[in-house]
Amino acid sequence: MSHKIVNLRVRDVRFPTSLEQHGSDAMHTDPDYSAAYVVLDTDSGLKGFGLTFTLGKGTEIVLCAVKALAGLVIGKSLQEIVSNFRGFYRLLTSDGQMRWLGPEKGVIHLATAAVLNAVWDLWARAEGKPLWKLLVDMKCSVTKTLCHAPSVFILLLDILVKAQEGKKQREDQMLKEGYPAYTTSCAWLGYSDQQLKQLCSDALKSGWTRFKVKVGADLEDDIRRCRLIRQMIGPSSTLMIDANQRWDVAEAISWVSRLAEVKPLWIEEPTSPDDILGHAAISKALAPLGIGVATGEQCHNRVMFKQFLQASALQFVQIDSCRLGSVNENLAVLLMAYKFQVPVCPHAGGVGLCELVQHLILFDYICVSADLRNRMCEYVDHLHEHFTSPVVIQDAHYMPPKDPGYSCEMLEESVNRHEYPEGDIWKQEIKK
């Protein structure tokens, strides 16, 4: 069946997470976790669901961008798209007029991600497999044609072929044990010390051993909060800190040096996400303290990642399922990270990001890296109840999803209630 796409709908879905300071950090003090949510209808009745993540205001701009891309998608069959997926990716990102809005960055690229995520979901559903399994079962030569990689990296096929060895064992291992995760949801910046202690002790009881803390607004607060959490989790648990771009380069080095006593594994987004050489300077300065630099959640595209890797400007690659051009571009980044032997630890702090990115990291382990050292996938404990196939966490591990698709279909009732501004949730909020 060809599954011709006959319609594309996009909706503005917002959750009022700022009311309880969920997701807050040094730069985003009041995020309302939101999404531009895309549904593709086909002539066969099969649907594809995709999204890109936003923080509330401005989601309407992403919706406009998705609508601008719709004409490139409607009328195409799934078969036509996947038989030349790289060509379709180029069609979306290289329109002679629209590419001026990016290219491949900002709102238009978020829109590309939402649309392509829905196409990948449709493909996986058509094959009756969860997306990670669709990728794992693909022939290496096919995988290579999907990913949108810079031409310098022609060794991609070799990497994939090499990783065929032991693939079945790794898949079985994942199905049994799951992929290791860390939690960010104990220590958002707007949480009180009391809340932080409570959440941390609950998380320890549920088996969590890796924790991320938000920092960057006030040094004395950071020292107190980081000491508190290190004391609670003990010396053998892993701690990461995340400044969400708050500092300039010199400030980042001195601030993080003051936090070195709590032994963070990484400092995430210490400075502007575009400052590749700044990240390289920070990496160099912090290496003697045993602290790495992590970044990626606001890295526009694969070309930026290529330069970060070439400049030794990061020690942990944080791919993002909704900022890069979907699976296609993320595959390119996974392969480049492997080439540079830098571990991938995906970003998932948002709505739906955990659901999506678990598929990519499973593929990375089974078919690319074959390594779990220094690797873990972010987890936040928010809003999973709004999805038809929510993530399953067992003993701080992501258990591989079993339902066909890319796991980002939302419950119709949740979408209706949270649609902005007409949904009940927002009508009530506006009345207050």
Ligand SMILES: C[C@H](O)[C@@H](O)[C@@H](O)[C@H](O)C(=O)O
């Ligand atoms: C506004 C968001 O919650 C961010 O703080 C979040 O994505 C974060 O940077 C993370 O690493 O999870």
Ligand SMILES: [Mg+2]
């Ligand atoms: Mg972050």
